[in-house]
Amino acid sequence: MLQLRDIHFSYPSRRPRETISGVSLEIHAGEMVALLGPNGSGKSTLLSLAIGALKPDRGEVLFDNQPLAGFSRREVAQRMAMVALQGDIRFPMTALEYVLTGRFAYTNAFGFDSPRDVEIAMQSLSDTDAAQFANRRFNQLSSGERQRVALARALAQQPRLLLLDEPTANADIAHQLSLLDLVQELTRERSLGALIVTHEINLAAEFADRVALIKDGRLAACGVTRDVITAELLSGLFETPLFVDRHPQSGAPRVFWMREPRKMVIKSNGN
Numbered sequence: 063m064l065q066l067r068d069i070h071f072s073y074p075s076r077r078p079r080e081t082i083s084g085v086s087l088e089i090h091a092g093e094m095v096a097l098l099g100p101n102g103s104g105k106s107t108l109l110s111l112a113i114g115a116l117k118p119d120r121g122e123v124l125f126d127n128q129p130l131a132g133f134s135r136r137e138v139a140q141r142m143a144m145v146a147l148q149g150d151i152r153f154p155m156t157a158l159e160y161v162l163t164g165r166f167a168y169t170n171a172f173g174f175d176s177p178r179d180v181e182i183a184m185q186s187l188s189d190t191d192a193a194q195f196a197n198r199r200f201n202q203l204s205s206g207e208r209q210r211v212a213l214a215r216a217l218a219q220q221p222r223l224l225l226l227d228e229p230t231a232n233a234d235i236a237h238q239l240s241l242l243d244l245v246q247e248l249t250r251e252r253s254l255g256a257l258i259v260t261h262e263i264n265l266a267a268e269f270a271d272r273v274a275l276i277k278d279g280r281l282a283a284c285g286v287t288r289d290v291i292t293a294e295l296l297s298g299l300f301e302t303p304l305f306v307d308r309h310p311q312s313g314a315p316r317v318f319w320m321r322e323p324r325k326m327v328i329k330s331n332g333n
Contacts, residue, residue, distance in 0.1 A: 063255045064089040064142075064223055069111055069121035081107050082118070083279045089223065094249050094256040096266035096287075099276040100300055105259040106146075108276070109225045112257065113142050125223075139167035143216035146227040147209075151200055157211045158196040161186055164218035179218075186217040191240060205232035213241065217248075223255040224248070230262055238262070242269045267291045267315040275299050291315035 071082040082104050089095055099105050110116040112123060114130050123130040125141055133141070143164070151160070161183040162175050169175070175183075187193040192210040195203060203211065209229060216224060224245065230238040246269050248254045260266050266273060267287055274284040277299055283290050293306045296317060303320040 063091050063126065064112060064257070065122075065124040065127075066108070066112060067122045067124065069108070069118045069123070071107065071111055071116060071118050080119075081279050082111065084121075085276070085279070085281050086121075087274055087281065087284065089255040089257050091222070091253045091255050092249055093271040094246055094258060094269060095272045095274060096270035097257060097259045097274050097276060098261075098263060098266060098299070099282075103276045104279040105276060106227055109144065109227055109257065109259060113144050113225055114138050115144075136167045139219055139221075141221055142223045142225060143219040143221040144225045144227070145209075145212050145216045145229050147231055155200055156197050157187065157192065157200050157203065157214075158183055160200045160211060161215045161218050164215035167219060182220070183214070183218050186214040187211070189217060189244060190214040191237070206234060206237055209233055210237065210241065213244075221254070223257070226256065226258045226260075228259060228261070230260065230265065238265060245269070263291070263296070263317045267317065268309070268312060288315060291317065 066085055066087045069082050069085045070080055072078065072080045085108060097105050097108065107116065111118055114123065114133070117131070125133070130138065162179060165175065165179040165183065168179070184193065184196065187196055190210045190213045192207065192214050195207060195211060200208065200211065209232065213229060226245070230241060233241065242265060245256050245258070249256050258266070258270070270287055272285060273287050273290040275282040275290060275295060282299055283295050291306060292315075293304055296304045296306065305318045305320050306315050308314070309316045
């Protein structure tokens, strides 16, 4: 579905240092891929390149084997949807009105929302357990509630691929699990693809079909979860001692940090 081929990219202010260096990655229909890496490793930049918000200096982004650069913005929005961390919005609008903005790729020439648009928006809110917020002001929602509404907006686009940047940030554990359950269900039942950037390693290990590790703009590893979520790879990725065992119920990899004892320095009083 989505192919990133030997992608190179650097921000003008940072040249000649590359933010993304030679990354190749594929996302297939019916699978969820988690992208893990330390802060500043290029995860969010890679999402922006994947959806066409940024253009690579070298390399190519393909969707269904066609160059993404050849699609209009409307055509891209009918195929891919981005979910990113949500802050305040400039104009007052309800959660339903916010989700309806995700229908822009399908609106008529007059730009009015049809009854079908409203139906799809309400169903998307219901799917993300956010229907109760439909008539509340978006800016009055908590950060976790905004994330659920943001996912609803993405679903209202009826995309084939979801790109999610920290979708569970600021959500409590119940909604983290329900949100990722939903994304996993969508990939299975609707044959969607999903690429998720997250710092929640254990959630990625539990839900993702494959995991990609990125560090300093380079792909360090990519493969099925059990082969990539290992103590050796993760400890090197995050430069922190980590321990990996198996979840007692699901059997998925489970990651723990190992705290090294702090050395105490005893100062002499001169005696």
